[in-house]
Amino acid sequence: MGFSARYRTAALSTVSGITYDLCIIGGGITGAGIALDAASRGFRVLLLEKRDFASGTSSRSTKLIHGGLRYLKQMEFLLVGQVGRERALLHRLAPHLVVPEKMMLPLIRGGQFGRLTTSIGLRLYDLLAGVPKADRRKMYGRTSALELEPLLDPARVLGCGLYAEYRTDDARLTIEVIKAAHRQGAICLNYCEVESFHYDGSHLNGVIFRDTVSGTRHSVSSRATVNATGPWVDQLRQQDHTLTGKHLFLTKGVHVVVPWKKLPLRQSIYFDVPDGRMIFAIPREQVTYIGTTDTPYEGDLSGIDIDTEDIRYLLQAVSHMFPRTELWESDILSAWAGLRPLIYEPGKSASELSRRDEIFISKNGLISIAGGKLTGYRKMAEKVVNLIIKRLTIPYRPSATSELSLCKGQFTSEHDVSLFRKHIAALLTDKGLPVEKSGYLVHRYGGEAESMINSLSHSAQPIDLLLAELQYALEQEMVLFLPDFFIRRTGMYYFDPVAAGEAIEAVAEKCAGYLNWQEAYRQTAIAEMRHMLENRWRYC
Numbered sequence: 001m002g003f004s005a006r007y008r009t010a011a012l013s014t015v016s017g018i019t020y021d022l023c024i025i026g027g028g029i030t031g032a033g034i035a036l037d038a039a040s041r042g043f044r045v046l047l048l049e050k051r052d053f054a055s056g057t058s059s060r061s062t063k064l065i066h067g068g069l070r071y072l073k074q075m076e077f078l079l080v081g082q083v084g085r086e087r088a089l090l091h092r093l094a095p096h097l098v099v100p101e102k103m104m105l106p107l108i109r110g111g112q113f114g115r116l117t118t119s120i121g122l123r124l125y126d127l128l129a130g131v132p133k134a135d136r137r138k139m140y141g142r143t144s145a146l147e148l149e150p151l152l153d154p155a156r157v158l159g160c161g162l163y164a165e166y167r168t169d170d171a172r173l174t175i176e177v178i179k180a181a182h183r184q185g186a187i188c189l190n191y192c193e194v195e196s197f198h199y200d201g202s203h204l205n206g207v208i209f210r211d212t213v214s215g216t217r218h219s220v221s222s223r224a225t226v227n228a229t230g231p232w233v234d235q236l237r238q239q240d241h242t243l244t245g246k247h248l249f250l251t252k253g254v255h256v257v258v259p260w261k262k263l264p265l266r267q268s269i270y271f272d273v274p275d276g277r278m279i280f281a282i283p284r285e286q287v288t289y290i291g292t293t294d295t296p297y298e299g300d301l302s303g304i305d306i307d308t309e310d311i312r313y314l315l316q317a318v319s320h321m322f323p324r325t326e327l328w329e330s331d332i333l334s335a336w337a338g339l340r341p342l343i344y345e346p347g348k349s350a351s352e353l354s355r356r357d358e359i360f361i362s363k364n365g366l367i368s369i370a371g372g373k374l375t376g377y378r379k380m381a382e383k384v385v386n387l388i389i390k391r392l393t394i395p396y397r398p399s400a401t402s403e404l405s406l407c408k409g410q411f412t413s414e415h416d417v418s419l420f421r422k423h424i425a426a427l428l429t430d431k432g433l434p435v436e437k438s439g440y441l442v443h444r445y446g447g448e449a450e451s452m453i454n455s456l457s458h459s460a461q462p463i464d465l466l467l468a469e470l471q472y473a474l475e476q477e478m479v480l481f482l483p484d485f486f487i488r489r490t491g492m493y494y495f496d497p498v499a500a501g502e503a504i505e506a507v508a509e510k511c512a513g514y515l516n517w518q519e520a521y522r523q524t525a526i527a528e529m530r531h532m533l534e535n536r537w538r539y540c
């Protein structure tokens, strides 16, 4: 049976009778990584996610696998080195999904970076991250900078640096890690909310959770329990009655998406904002996205508001750097807001707080992990599992995740990916489908793209291809609701909302058949999805 709703129902029917070595709460990248690490070391693992996998911060990041140039500025050399090397490793494990991307750092008259400091800084960044010689930073003068990026302001640009980063799709990376954990034997369930803990004396030995689809409650026993709930970490610590000492400080980060033709950048760019911060603008398929803000947040964790101040800040930043572009609020296609679960440090502002991860172990035994980055998920997982091995005196087996491919072994390099993309383009042509879809399919589904296309008849329509993606998502990626598919499995909600709107009926019909939806529910699901798409600034 695939990783589907049917598998989920079957797993739920037996989940209570088992004592797990490890119960992980939270199905973002942190929980997913821990599940994969632990299951591949022979642990019996259960992962519970209260909504969809990656529905928290792990689908709302800047979608970069990066060494964190800003951390170099904060003199966090160890962090830069660690995550920098991790980038290349993640690229090796999932070359279709962690893709090299040159990042431009423009040098601007009156900006915070001079040529010499930038040149030295980027060189140090490369050294710490172990970047191969051919890929190291290059510095350019004014003329070349303007050739590389004609949208820069000729009156102020002095030159630029170009350095190596990687881009990804955070929600897809998370689902791939979840699927890899499933292949290693972990039970990973979405829409299962942990409501309380149970204890043997003062020792935490399991959780009670509710399947939010059926409403049924289950009690499970576990030898160790990890709280990997990102922004919700302190809520769970509170439920364990052990929220003392260090605590979270949440900051909100907003991104906006505009049509590429409105901000037709030739490559990704990391640029100065007048208040001394830096933001990214990243072209992706038919759009460019811009972010992020970084402001303290104390509101509702599940419905994060994007206010006009956030939008104004990002649009002003763009017009400051690219004065010849005209971007208006009405150009915004979509937006998302994520919460950074940072560790509070007295006297420090949002932007100054460290992005390091930190582990708290409560007197009852609840292991909470907070902070960190998408990029560092594998090392964080290894650290948590090593700690559990020590506490449970389980025989030590080293982590194997540095060798566990996240694409079922199809690709070993970027070259393989680009050859495969050509092959997919040929298959698309053969079926009468737009060849431009090859990048979309390969970067999302890797080798699975081939069987999706092969399942189609000749002279297929684009909607047939989307339905083939849906079939795969239903059978292999535990899609239960429309937003799971439109937001996190395909990203269409953010990056191609018009096409998403046009496909709702067809997608809902197929979901209804596969998931046994009643007609009344199908209608409600369509109406809710439409409402979300029409208000896609608010539902973030």
Ligand code: FAD
Residues within 6 Å of the ligand: 025, 026, 027, 028, 029, 030, 031, 048, 049, 050, 051, 052, 053, 054, 055, 056, 057, 058, 059, 060, 061, 062, 063, 064, 065, 066, 192, 193, 194, 195, 228, 229, 230, 231, 232, 252, 253, 254, 292, 337, 338, 339, 340, 371, 372, 373, 374, 375, 376
């Ligand atoms: P989450 O993804 O939030 O996962 C926690 C999960 O726990 C949620 O899905 C939630 O539903 C679930 N949960 C909560 N309570 C319960 C419960 N009671 N029962 C069951 N489940 C529960 N990092 C990078 O490396 N590169 C970047 O480009 C980058 N950009 C960023 C930009 C922004 C704006 C932000 C905010 C962060 C960015 N980061 C980036 C950091 C990175 O996104 C986060 O570190 C990472 O996604 C956190 O993942 P997580 O699994 O810890 O938390």
